[in-house]
Amino acid sequence: MSAVCENATVISSIQLSPLLSFLIAVQTAALASLGGGPNFDPKFYVDLPLKYPLNVTTKAFQTLSSSSSQNTTIPPSAFQQFQNSYFDEPGSDLPAYTPADYTPTPANFVPGVQNQQVRKWALQIHALWLILARQTAAIVEKEPDQHTLLPVPQPFIIPGDRFREVYYWDSYWIIRGLLVSGLVDTAKGIVESLLALVEQYGFMPNGGRMYYENRSQPPLLSMMILAIFKREQDPSLLKTALPVLLQEHKFWTTDPHIVLVEDSGCNVHQLSRYWARWDSPRPESSTTDTNVTAGLSTSRQKQVYHDIATAAESGWDFSSRWMQDQEHLTTLRTSSIIPVDLNSFLFQMEANIAFFAKVAGDIETSRNFSVFAKSRKKAIQSILWNAKMGQWFDYWLPACSKKGGIYPWNEESQNKHAFASNFIPLWCGVLAPRDKKIGKIIAALNSSGLLLAAGIATSLKETGQQWDFPNAWPPLQHMIIEGLASTKSHQGKTLAVSIARRWLSSNYASFQVVGKMIEKYNAQYCGQEGFGGEYNPQTGFGWTNGVVLSLLQEYGWPADLPIGCS
Numbered sequence: 001m002s003a004v005c006e007n008a009t010v011i012s013s014i015q016l017s018p019l020l021s022f023l024i025a026v027q028t029a030a031l032a033s034l035g036g037g038p039n040f041d042p043k044f045y046v047d048l049p050l051k052y053p054l055n056v057t058t059k060a061f062q063t064l065s066s067s068s069s070q071n072t073t074i075p076p077s078a079f080q081q082f083q084n085s086y087f088d089e090p091g092s093d094l095p096a097y098t099p100a101d102y103t104p105t106p107a108n109f110v111p112g113v114q115n116q117q118v119r120k121w122a123l124q125i126h127a128l129w130l131i132l133a134r135q136t137a138a139i140v141e142k143e144p145d146q147h148t149l150l151p152v153p154q155p156f157i158i159p160g161d162r163f164r165e166v167y168y169w170d171s172y173w174i175i176r177g178l179l180v181s182g183l184v185d186t187a188k189g190i191v192e193s194l195l196a197l198v199e200q201y202g203f204m205p206n207g208g209r210m211y212y213e214n215r216s217q218p219p220l221l222s223m224m225i226l227a228i229f230k231r232e233q234d235p236s237l238l239k240t241a242l243p244v245l246l247q248e249h250k251f252w253t254t255d256p257h258i259v260l261v262e263d264s265g266c267n268v269h270q271l272s273r274y275w276a277r278w279d280s281p282r283p284e285s286s287t288t289d290t291n292v293t294a295g296l297s298t299s300r301q302k303q304v305y306h307d308i309a310t311a312a313e314s315g316w317d318f319s320s321r322w323m324q325d326q327e328h329l330t331t332l333r334t335s336s337i338i339p340v341d342l343n344s345f346l347f348q349m350e351a352n353i354a355f356f357a358k359v360a361g362d363i364e365t366s367r368n369f370s371v372f373a374k375s376r377k378k379a380i381q382s383i384l385w386n387a388k389m390g391q392w393f394d395y396w397l398p399a400c401s402k403k404g405g406i407y408p409w410n411e412e413s414q415n416k417h418a419f420a421s422n423f424i425p426l427w428c429g430v431l432a433p434r435d436k437k438i439g440k441i442i443a444a445l446n447s448s449g450l451l452l453a454a455g456i457a458t459s460l461k462e463t464g465q466q467w468d469f470p471n472a473w474p475p476l477q478h479m480i481i482e483g484l485a486s487t488k489s490h491q492g493k494t495l496a497v498s499i500a501r502r503w504l505s506s507n508y509a510s511f512q513v514v515g516k517m518i519e520k521y522n523a524q525y526c527g528q529e530g531f532g533g534e535y536n537p538q539t540g541f542g543w544t545n546g547v548v549l550s551l552l553q554e555y556g557w558p559a560d561l562p563i564g565c566s
């Protein structure tokens with residue numbers, strides 16, 4: 001039988017807009033002129049709003065570049081002057097906004113929190129929504145060639161710091177927190193904005209910037225809608241969202257995201273992978289990516305750029321999870337991997353669509369999606385589940401597929417390293433709450449080495465990348481805690497409470513020292529922030545706040561239980 005091998009893969013890349021091409025040139029010039037260092041952030045330059053039309057600004061930049069002596073380096077003072085004269089501050093096109101549904105002390109707020117210190121902290125976090133709420137300035141729609149921002153119809157909550165725009169998967173935990181805070185209309189507004197973006201693009205971009213149009217992020221839109229429905233029981237949002245979710249589902253289940261794998265019993269399964277439509281440096285990190293691929297052949301560079309952008313689509317940018325040698329970005333293989341979490345999220349999306357369609361009275365769609373969910377569950381259990389090890393593993397596609405693009409299955413192609421993602425299917429309801437496998441999964445999690453004093457580590461490998469050891473990310477904690485709690489296992493439920501308490505203690509202790517909430521923490525040591533990756537740790541922080549409020553709502557905090565690091 002003839003085989004199709006990896007080097008035959010075609011990456012179709014979308015076009016870079018003239019505005020982005022220009023801002024990348026500015027970013028490159030800024031690095032040369034101002035020098036690098038830990039505070040140089042390439043994203044800053046592609047977020048700069050232009051004061052004047054693109055042709056005027058480009059001309060001024062050309063004049064500045066050609067007037068600088070010898071090579072291309074512009075003197076720092078001249079660069080700074082150019083920046084001040086021709087650009088507004090990044091984020092100035094996203095004015096702050098006070099959500100109309102905000103009150104400083106919401107009714108029935110985290111009722112189970114009896115400890116007054118913890119209640120005070122919860123209210124401080126609640127107040128942070130005011131700092132993180134934004135709306136699109138009217139000028140963005142009026143002058144689209146001067147802003148990289150994607151305008152959206154409703155105000156939204158940003159993660160914080162350098163993340164000045166709306167993000168896809170972050171919004172799920174932000175919405176969970178907003179619902180605890182009683183900001184239901186704000187939560188609905190975010191969903192309305194995301195639905196508008198999906199209608200425009202056919203998928204939800206990574207975030208609200210032009211440079212995120214080449215990829216998506218972990219697909220949690222249907223979960224945001226479900227969270228609001230659980231609170232409000234109003235079917236109207238489900239009905240409006242249904243056709244848009246069908247569009248999103250198509251994006252994830254057609255070429256190039258769809259992958260076919262034949263199991264040992266000759267059954268062919270459909271699963272999905274991450275795949276960015278991009279084979280150049282990411283505009284927001286162009287100078288960084290160019291550095292990573294220096295010295296590689298052009299075709300290798302394109303492949304690495306593609307797998308870098310694809311890792312950003314996974315939300316895990318970057319991690320040894322996607323690297324062939326567990327160490328170097330040049331060995332990323334992200335687009336040749338079938339991820340456990342992505343397929344579990346899609347199972348959840350399919351089950352949600354089946355439910356939403358039933359509520360909307362569209363019985364045929366509901367039946368079809370129940371079948372899709374059932375088939376995906378079967379595929380997850382056949383290709384990704386490992387009965388011996390009691391967990392699910394990502395499947396690394398063998399280099400060659402059979403004719404028809406069908407990949408063979410073999411156990412060695414499961415990536416047996418410990419990652420927090422190996423336990424995400426529990427959250428997505430892939431198993432029934434009383435499934436016999438649950439005991440084994442809890443044992444596997446307990447012996448994985450990932451459960452540490454201050455949370456669940458992302459992996460066991462310390463690569464210096466942010467989605468690796470010893471970093472502990474809020475969404476991963478929350479999904480595993482809720483996954484364990486959703487089982488009928490007493491042990492699972494007890495473990496969920498224990499992880500939640502340690503996580504809250506660590507976030508609390510850090511907040512008492514730095515006065516801020518951080519995007520990621522250190523799983524090893526209580527109260528310490530995370531580190532590594534291509535940017536400094538960011539504060540704010542949307543999903544961190546959402547997870548804390550959601551856990552406090554669920555578990556409360558007894559009056560006599562101390563919080564913080566003991």
Ligand SMILES: OC[C@H]1O[C@H](O[C@H]2O[C@H](CO)[C@@H](O)[C@H](O)[C@H]2O)[C@H](O)[C@@H](O)[C@@H]1O
Pocket residue numbers: 043159163167169170206207282284285312313315316317318519
């Ligand atoms: O600028 C580098 C990368 O930054 C983002 O990724 C990280 O922050 C996001 C916002 O909190 C989060 O969703 C993601 O999981 C983080 O890794 C961005 O999403 C990337 O696309 C971008 O390249």
